[in-house]
Amino acid sequence: MEKRIEIGDRLEVTMDSVAFGGSGVGRHGRLVLFVPFAVDGDTVEIEIDGIRRSYATGRICRILNPSPFRTEAKCPHYERCGGCQYQHIAYAHQLELKKRQVGEALARIGKVPDPPVREVLPSPMPYAYRGKAEFHLRFAPGKSALIGYKEAADSRIVPVSRCEIVDESINRSLDMLRKKLEGPSPSNRRGGKGEERVVLWSEAGAASVEPGHSPVRGNRVLRQVKGKILRVPAWGFFQANSSLVETMVDTVVRACALSGAENLLDAYCGSGLFSLFLAPRVQRLFGVDGDREAIGCAEENLREEGVSNGEFYAGDVGEILKKHFLERKTPVDVVVLDPPRIGCSADVLDGLLRLKPSRIVYISCNPTTQARDMRRLLDGGYTLKELQPLDMFPQTKHIEVAGILER
Template sequence: MTHEGEGVGRADGFTLFVQGALPGERVKAKVLKVKKQYGYAKQLELLQSSPDRVDAPCPIYKQCGGCQLQHMGYDAQLRWKRQHVVDNLVRIGKLPVAGTMEQGGASSGERPAVIVHPTIGMDNPWRYRNKAQVPIGMAMASLEGGAGGGLIGGFYARGSHRIIDMDECLIQHEQNDEVVRRVKEIGKRLGITAYDEESGRGLLRHVVVRTGFISGEIMVVLVTNGRKIPHADQWIEGIREAIPGVTSIVQNINTRTTNVIFGDETRTLWGSDVIYDELDGIRFAISARSFYQVNPAQTVELYRKAVEYAGLTGSENVIDAYCGIGTISLFLARQAGQVYGVEIVPEAIEDAKRNAELNGIDNASFESGPAEVVIPRWRKEGIAADVIVVDPPRKGCDTALLETILAMKPERVVYVSCNPSTLARDLRVLEDGGYRTVEVQPVDMFPHTVHVESVALLVRKDM
């Protein structure tokens, strides 16, 4: 399988990518597109089935682009995700991995092989998402001036911007489904129009729902193409009546021609600016645009592993690059001497400061700016780091940040990653600069999708 979950098969030695096919299967497929060395095909008939194949429980799974692996048994998903991490470490990172043909590395016995643990999965890998981001469109009858119609909302079809309308998503918290359903109903009743990407007209672009798994608090965010909302009071009243648990109704204004969900301006229409939730006993204030992990149960597993890899005794200075709203920082602060968090988004830093205060944590400080600029300045100011923790976006660490880590020479580096390929690339840089990757723990944050989170431990080779 590819990293996007497509089956990789061969017909007369020619490579074809087939959506929905699993390793070990034989399929009859229609070739759709051919390039010089590979092509794409559509599965017509399953001739030999994999023992890992299961029936996908979602009725719109084949049309919807939200999940890619529902046709694969969960244990097999976990094994595949670990292998995906291993393959990237070996191929891109050129790292010796225990249990693989390449475990000896460049010269056998030169260094211990990297241990890649089995993926940490969920007991119940459904209904795990605390945040829904649903694009909104118009039903065809409305577009053609016919009867019926109204607002539709759901995930995009695979490889397109065509919305597959849905009332239920099996990886979303049930409350999120209910909120989206109600907002669509109220919008239809009030004659609210949906944004049209081609014309740039229409009002409602996305409905974003955040649910606190522990607190039960709900935030509804209406992302609109303009500030003015027709019948705003009726809409707010309708949402409050239909959704008793709602504590925050927020508008985000995005008038740009872009696929990015949020615009720069956010205003609270009713209730609080934030909702609250907990991770492992730490309370967090979450605003409309805060980055907050979508799977709370697995986030606790991931961050506990990051703290374990940090090897804290209570006296260490820890730098948390890409700290966001302070989630990992506050986990670390419970066992560290002092934590310094840096994040490029100013609003996230304000949230981080508020979250530290909310939990009575006074050994964590936060600063806004690029990590590769702020951390070298801290170094000049005499701040040394025993441990540096990074949790970068999918593109991985900035080159200047990697150079800064190598210059600061912390005893340990803990790398939290949502992208195995950029993880492997950055581990190679750190290895060449004097570090050794000891172990990697994959964590299944997004069951039934191709995404896998990992946390890696590196130590200085001279220690």
Template sequence: MAKTESGNAAAGRALSGVAADSRETAASRRGGKPAAQKNEEFNLTIEDMSDDGSGIGRRTGFVWFVKDTVVGDVVRVRVTKVLKSYGYARLMKIITPSRHRVSEPCPAAHECGGCTLQMLDYREQLRMKQEKVLNALTRIGGIPADEIKMKPIFGMDNPWRYRNKALFPIGKSRDGRIIAGFYAARSHRIVECGDCLLGVRENQKILRVILDFLEEYGIEPYDEETGKGLVRHVLIRKGFSSGELLACLVINGRSFPHSGDLVSRLMLIPGMKSISLSVNTARTNVVMGKEILPLAGEPYIEDSIAGVRYRISPLSFYQVNPVQTEKLYGTALSYADLKGGETVWDLYCGIGTISLFLARKAGKVRGVEIVPDAVRDARANAELNHMENVEFFAGKAEEVLPREYREHGEKADVIVVDPPRKGCDRALLDTMIRMAPKRIVYVSCNPSTLARDIRILAGEGGYRLKKVRCCDMFPMGMHVETVVLMSRVRD
């Protein structure tokens, strides 16, 4: 069976095969004839998977992307769109199912744009994700495969009901009912789903109360086309260790009619601690507004991971899978190998989740985060845990770290980075190399940019890749988290 990597890496590899097979491709297009016409049907074997969970197959050197297929499927497809070197097709029939194909337990699985891998056996999901990271490290990072010490990926015993956060768009069905659900793939069409199998069971209870309330009082959901209507989304969070619940309604306005009645109903749900409004009156795809108006309870809920307590507000960044977060951050702490006197910089620190893990064993920790609200939460979390050896800076990591190094001579024994999908800015990598910490612990949600940055640290920085471990934070989805240890071998 072909190696399974996903994302742009997989697509790039598949598309590069077209160049290698250029004579065959040219033959299929001789005389200006395209690889296939729209609505044409043919059989296809799925060899790979893309970032959005679509299967990838090739026919006469031409790449096709097919939703709802997995590696090993032999399928009948119908062409929907043809581009220069690749195209899209719709699954019409599964001729021979992959040996890894399973039945999806969620009735909305095919329409919903959330889960993309429900039809793939979980063990194969894990294998595919680890292979994806290994391929990126060797192909993009330039690290020989025999030098990569990769431990088995952290999977879940039960890969369901793991999300402590859910964000439901609110709209109307074709028959005029007010509904909640998730957007269909590549659209803003709401697929009705009040009980996502990845989310906590309380989501269904909270949504039912809110939807019934909206119907009873005739409160309209927001309409993206007209810009009218009040309720845009419902955000729900749960503290897994505390059992505390937060409900936040994103509204197209600054007030909510009959809010006292809604609060009374929601507060009857066991665990409900925080109810608020998020003001978002902009014609935008950005979900949350910057202003939060409290309705009842505290402005936050609390949760804890491995004994470290955190306060989580509607705008806080907090990992959505607390069971796997403990494994992920525990691995980062292990790789940091702290003895008690080290200075550690934690870049892209969010609300201080990793920082506080590190602070229990470090001499001092300095965290950097671009979102001011997150920095305020981080400082509050440090105070909540009585940790005085932590300091937080608000700003871009690629600006704060160079400034503190240049102007104040800051040093680091260990640097931990947990950047967004775009990876680390080059100015930040250059500063890290000049600071020359003994160890760099890189936590990544994107294997491609992780591999790119590792290539720089290993090539110009004098670091060597020592350890790698993946963690499946998002079962049934394509993304994977990775923790890497880079040790300095050149002074």
């Protein structure tokens, strides 16, 4: 009879795989073990720190025999800072793991046998690729401001002097911010707020920015993609990987397979990154997003490029889908979906099934919610043709996937 595992027990375990989310997976008898910062091939001594009905979690005490896929993390804050989960894994193997995880999500959640997953498109820059970073600031009377990221295990701030995955111009801005905030914080500093966030944008990927100058202009940031200038809200969303964003645009354009005669709906369009390159290739383009400021940027971005066949709506995607397309019987041939990480709401998916576009290009940074939503669309008559992962987030557990569905 196997000894019952308890909190604090130490075990020797060999890791078999890496789960979506970043934890290494091993077994002790029939018990599944999840161990952060482990990689398949590692033999490690762990201490059990959590027990559930069907699995347990542990932390690495010692690496007894390192995996051939293990490498040295570049960041001194790694394993404390919550930003990265894969720096201990060689980059080529990160790509293999992410491809496998995308396929597993579609098979397990989407119930798709043998999903058509292509090879992951790698980032040209495995480090120093982020064009935007959000830091947390904490102020306490009589103390210098604390600047950093949230800790991986809880909500405490990990002070960071630099970040290895952001463009170097962001690290320079971070250093300037730190020097600006040096010295004790009075009790009324920052209007009495104890904690706040600050967003820093890179000079790389920016339009018309001199070295050493901020790319932020008022409440907007100018980004340049494939020779075109995009205006983005300073606090708004934009694709994180400056070195791979052009490849992502090309991937989406290819996936749409346009002839020039289509009506295309760009749902969750943000500031119009995809719209800007899709509109010249279709008869009419409709963009929808819940962020009114982003919609204003999208309209301006197309107008400044001389593109006049785009119409944009600010509001809930499901409601606008019903009011402006289903009730008015506005035909749509192709839909580009790029929802937030939580995926699409039921009314959006139901609306798409009623709208019946011939092709849906579903872009997601969360394969689990994408698989869930795709199952609904597949049940509604669509066929999954392709899944193209793009590694927009090297060194992290995240992966972007562009999926093509046809009916």
